[in-house]
Amino acid sequence: MSTTAAIALGGNVGDVPQVFMRALARLDQLTEVQLVGRSRNFETRAMGDQAGGTYTNAVALLQTTFTPSQLLCQIQQVEEEFGRERTVPWGPRTLDIDLLSFGHDVITLNSSGGPDAVGDVNTCHHRPLESYRGSLLIPHPGSWYRRFVLDPWCDVSPQFRHPVLGETVREMQKKLRESPLKVSVVGGGEQTLEQLQTAIKAAKLNEKTELADDASDTPATLTFDFRPIDKQTPHLPRSISLTDSPVGFRMAVTILHAVLDEPVPIV
Numbered sequence: 001m002s003t004t005a006a007i008a009l010g011g012n013v014g015d016v017p018q019v020f021m022r023a024l025a026r027l028d029q030l031t032e033v034q035l036v037g038r039s040r041n042f043e044t045r046a047m048g049d050q051a052g053g054t055y056t057n058a059v060a061l062l063q064t065t066f067t068p069s070q071l072l073c074q075i076q077q078v079e080e081e082f083g084r085e086r087t088v089p090w091g092p093r094t095l096d097i098d099l100l101s102f103g104h105d106v107i108t109l110n111s112s113g114g115p116d117a118v119g120d121v122n123t124c125h126h127r128p129l130e131s132y133r134g135s136l137l138i139p140h141p142g143s144w145y146r147r148f149v150l151d152p153w154c155d156v157s158p159q160f161r162h163p164v165l166g167e168t169v170r171e172m173q174k175k176l177r178e179s180p181l182k183v184s185v186v187g188g189g190e191q192t193l194e195q196l197q198t199a200i201k202a203a204k205l206n207e208k209t210e211l212a213d214d215a216s217d218t219p220a221t222l223t224f225d226f227r228p229i230d231k232q233t234p235h236l237p238r239s240i241s242l243t244d245s246p247v248g249f250r251m252a253v254t255i256l257h258a259v260l261d262e263p264v265p266i267v
Helices: 016-028 068-081 147-156 169-176 189-202 246-260
Strands: 003-011 033-038 042-044 055-064 096-102 107-109 136-138 181-186 209-213 222-225 239-241
Touching: 003 016, 003 068, 003 147, 016 033, 016 055, 016 068, 042 147, 055 147, 068 096, 068 136, 096 136, 096 147, 147 169, 147 246, 181 189, 181 246, 189 209, 189 246
Parallel strands: 181 209, 181 222, 222 239
Antiparallel strands: 003 055, 003 096, 033 055, 042 055, 107 136
16 A cells, blocks of 8 residues: 655755755655655755755655655665765755655654554644654654745645644645734743844844734734643644743744745746
8 A cells, every 4th residue: 555755855065956856766766665746946044053055945745655664764765875964953964854744644653663653643743853853753843834845845735734733735834924923922921022022033033923922812823832841731733842041042033934934946
């Protein structure tokens, strides 16, 4: 039985469009994988202080008989073949491939190498990156707020429906294009809100963003959650967990850039 999976490709070192073409051809050579669609390439702003220069991004659709864990293994092998190094988090890279979706399943794959487990996982709740290390969550936990993913994904599968949010790729992209972007802030109190506003203003994103504390009746496009994370922390819809610190505020600005920056198609 075959399944359609969506993958996101990114890179900013070397001839990235050529690398994309060769990497997809490499995957398509596998007996268990067939390339059935790919987007245009898009130029996007680098995400993170250490990410380097402008990125090229794309999305491709694969028809596969692999399990999610098997497909992930093949993807990581292809990344390594094309010089992917993981020495700096969100650092410059020749090729980065993320598994965005696998059919319409919600999947948690743990780091023990055990069988794939399908469970009730709210993948809209973005926890700090270190808590994902060694595991795989599908749909990709950052896919719903990253324009550099959603814009190329709209090229190949705009009607794919996110199995947790219940919205299509096109609907998720359209929501993020509303101006100003409405952001709810949970936890941390008034001082946290003020510090976040200062960070957003310093990044010159204040005119594009409307912040409100959790008491607001204004529907938010996304929520920044500054509460300590533990097993009792409820998973809020479209929430992104951040530390109540300068590092957390910088991360919030990075995420806002990923939401607000317009990817440019490469003709």
